[in-house]
Amino acid sequence: MPDSITKPKTVAVLGAGPVGLAAAAHLLERGLEPVVLEAGATVGHAVRQWSHVQVFSPWEYNIDKAAERLLAETGWNKPQPDAYPTGAELLEHYLEPLATRTRLKDRIRTNSLVTSVGKIGFDKVKTKGREEAPFEIRYQNGKGPERLTADAVIDATGTWFSPNPAGANGLPAVGEREVQDRIAYGMPDVLGRDRARYAGRSVAVLGGGHSAIGTLIDLAKLKEQVPTTEIVWLLRGNDPSKSFGGGSADQLSARGALGTAFATLVTSGKICSETSFGVSQIKRDGDHLRIAAGSACGRYVTVNELVVAAGFRPELDFLRELRLSLDPAVESTPVLAPMIDPNLHSCGTVRPHGARELAHPEAGFYIAGMKSYGRAPTFLMMTGYEQVRSIAAEIAGDHEASRRVELVLPETGVCNGPAPSVAADGTATAGGCCPAPAAAVEPVPAASACCAPKAAAPVAKPAASGCCGPSTKA
Numbered sequence: 001m002p003d004s005i006t007k008p009k010t011v012a013v014l015g016a017g018p019v020g021l022a023a024a025a026h027l028l029e030r031g032l033e034p035v036v037l038e039a040g041a042t043v044g045h046a047v048r049q050w051s052h053v054q055v056f057s058p059w060e061y062n063i064d065k066a067a068e069r070l071l072a073e074t075g076w077n078k079p080q081p082d083a084y085p086t087g088a089e090l091l092e093h094y095l096e097p098l099a100t101r102t103r104l105k106d107r108i109r110t111n112s113l114v115t116s117v118g119k120i121g122f123d124k125v126k127t128k129g130r131e132e133a134p135f136e137i138r139y140q141n142g143k144g145p146e147r148l149t150a151d152a153v154i155d156a157t158g159t160w161f162s163p164n165p166a167g168a169n170g171l172p173a174v175g176e177r178e179v180q181d182r183i184a185y186g187m188p189d190v191l192g193r194d195r196a197r198y199a200g201r202s203v204a205v206l207g208g209g210h211s212a213i214g215t216l217i218d219l220a221k222l223k224e225q226v227p228t229t230e231i232v233w234l235l236r237g238n239d240p241s242k243s244f245g246g247g248s249a250d251q252l253s254a255r256g257a258l259g260t261a262f263a264t265l266v267t268s269g270k271i272c273s274e275t276s277f278g279v280s281q282i283k284r285d286g287d288h289l290r291i292a293a294g295s296a297c298g299r300y301v302t303v304n305e306l307v308v309a310a311g312f313r314p315e316l317d318f319l320r321e322l323r324l325s326l327d328p329a330v331e332s333t334p335v336l337a338p339m340i341d342p343n344l345h346s347c348g349t350v351r352p353h354g355a356r357e358l359a360h361p362e363a364g365f366y367i368a369g370m371k372s373y374g375r376a377p378t379f380l381m382m383t384g385y386e387q388v389r390s391i392a393a394e395i396a397g398d399h400e401a402s403r404r405v406e407l408v409l410p411e412t413g414v415c416n417g418p419a420p421s422v423a424a425d426g427t428a429t430a431g432g433c434c435p436a437p438a439a440a441v442e443p444v445p446a447a448s449a450c451c452a453p454k455a456a457a458p459v460a461k462p463a464a465s466g467c468c469g470p471s472t473k474a
């Protein structure tokens, strides 16, 4: 009998984040042979970078079903379903026990950075016999170059380590690379590990998503403790209320509450916003950064520190020899793109999906998890768990289970269709497909993008006519 019939398929899983580990659990359950390659010294290496952040999805949404079954064999105590863990708790109570105490433990190779993936004997151009050729995965584990041969590959390497730059056009702003010591990407722990860096300093936060909002809320708390801390919110768009989310209409209540709390800080003037601020240039100016929008002699903000929370992008270089099909804008598969494209996306349209939607021209290769969304935001772990359940079924040849949808996703309560309107009496009317936003979320009047100079002045400098106080200039 040929090997292909007698031997279970080896599947390389790249990345041991929540979705990579879930993939391995599903593969194991189906009698396949997963090998997980993780760049970090431990599993959940990306989650560890934001361990201080409390997630907005409760435990019931953060645990994969196959992973739970593996953990149950070890006498694991399942966390309370309605509690909201921090990243650190996600690691301690779920990812680490899954990786160290279950049957997955011999399947994970940490300190293993994947550097390239190809097909043995086939460069990208060669077609005849390609489908039968195994994959070759090259990786480095500190001892030297290593290689792994696999029948299928699931890339679940996430996007955390490839953040978008500050530059509004997607390129680093002019000078951005030269001032890296004053820029943090993602979500620094401003109330904990990184407190000394931000306390009593002027800080600009660029971005309109959950990471930016979370950091701004934490900075506002830091300002309560150290009042000389100054905060400026830099927004590429012109409407701050788009970042306020769906409020009580969000089916993930913690996510809705985050937006509502943030709206209160902005509308009360505690956080000063600079809208339509497309960063073009960053220059060092003594102990400060001068961050310019548009043309270099136009508007600018002067602060000590910049936090860039402008989203992430997938790292595709190491997949160069594979035949991928990617949407030119979103960088997800073309089938998935219209469902998640932030230009089009409206609530409820991110329907659960699996192997079929994630397939590439390279048979047996899938991108799953956070990375599968390309540059699109709002990925949820539970989406990834459903993806890898379906992919594992497909690789095992169970096409019926692969196509089945076993997940209902919570809606965000926001959409890009007709905007919800707020009447004079404060009652909100839903627009398009969306439920009404939380009544507490007030729209920001056009002029209030400019804050009271005193409250929001990032640094005491000679007056320039700025929205956010003396250190900004229009």
Ligand SMILES: Cc1cc2nc3c(=O)[nH]c(=O)nc-3n(C[C@H](O)[C@H](O)[C@H](O)COP(=O)(O)OP(=O)(O)OC[C@H]3O[C@@H](n4cnc5c(N)ncnc54)[C@H](O)[C@@H]3O)c2cc1C
Residues within 6 Å of the ligand: 014, 015, 016, 017, 018, 019, 020, 037, 038, 039, 040, 043, 044, 045, 046, 047, 050, 053, 054, 055, 056, 057, 112, 113, 114, 115, 156, 157, 158, 159, 160, 161, 187, 211, 368, 369, 370, 371, 379, 380, 381, 382, 384
């Ligand atoms: C601050 C923050 C808060 C979030 N809150 C929520 C929430 O409340 N609810 C929710 O559902 N989702 C939330 N998310 C989304 C969350 O990232 C994902 O749900 C989840 O972490 C994605 O898991 P993943 O396994 O796809 O990717 P990751 O968690 O990013 O894991 C990828 C893994 O791959 C490894 N890796 C990277 N490159 C390589 C390489 N070349 N070779 C080998 N290994 C590599 C990384 O080290 C990492 O361990 C949040 C994300 C962030 C950043």
